[in-house]
Amino acid sequence: MAVHQHTRQHTGFRRPAWKRASAGPEGGTTSVTAGSVLAARSLATVRVATGFIFLWAFLDKAFGWHYATGSGKGWIDGGSPTKGFLSGVSAGPLQSFFHHIAGQGWTDWLFMLALLGIGVALMSGVALRLTAVAGTALMGMMWAAEWPPAQHLTGGAPSMSSNPIVDYHVIYALAMILFALTAAGTTWGLGRVWARLPVVRERQWLR
Template sequence: MTTAAHAHQLEKVEAPGAMLTKAAAKTLAVLRVATGFVFLWAFLDKTFGFGYATPSAKAWINGGSPTKGFLSSVEVGPLKGFFHDIAGTPFANWSFMIGLLGIGLALILGIGLRVAAGAGALMMAFMWLAEWPLASGSSNPIVDYHVVYGLAAIVFALTYAGQTWGLGKIWAKLPIVQKNRWLI
């Protein structure tokens, strides 16, 4: 290679979005699994009452409600009445728990990340609205962990983060996923 050709080769820079380094892909995979575990752990603790956020006596399998305590204690915000009305209902309990389980497993396994991103962002938006950090004395009234988790789920879907240390490549080859690309 001539000196001029070598210099030209060195000047080539990938356009933003055109590449993801191996280190970045691995870091996203670790973050994806860790974020998935946040959702899965919430599901497991609320289901079985491990005593971290949910005592055994209030576990879902022991007749407790995964949404009643949180939603009935909403004190501020424009949707206060709505959250009080749905607190502890079968619809709220099942939707919340299926969401936690589905989002957690999808992120950990690296499959269905588009669906998980939409569901995760929606769940986090509703939880943000329920806590209403604008008036609840939050240390950051706009960007809290709900916003970060929702955005993280979207990033995982947009970067195909399930293909590194996940089942994303295998999942994408399934006939149903090939016919319904929104399932990727």
């Protein structure tokens, strides 16, 4: 027991709840149960899948893989990953703001770096706290751009919003917060190694 306590103090890493020792059926202890292992792996699967969504969006917009971004229209070809979407915002109180920043160089760089950073961090399981903050901010901006509460667009056409409050942006944000709170990067990820780095031990917000 003293060895485990010394290790936690030295690394500054605290195991998530499902990996802590618990009483076994014979009065002994077991580090994990079958159910907790399944829960950890299920959460890791969702983490990696969510990260792939962001990483794929970056790659498609960067190289024009002819899915959401047509061939020859990628970022490397001179296309703007934000102009089409933001210039087409037609609902909500921030329309003029989004139209103003659409296609600007700094907007494109921030957006693409956010997609890349969030995607890589989630798939590798590192910096999940920082990712949760950055990801929630990005999802909040995209939610405001689509403005689900609107029933009609500026021109009067139906907005086709399926839910005025909770849409996929909110779900992604909640998922990233959950990954950070449960140290989901320690299963099928580099979260444990990341937490042992001196710079991370000294700055808890980097975990």
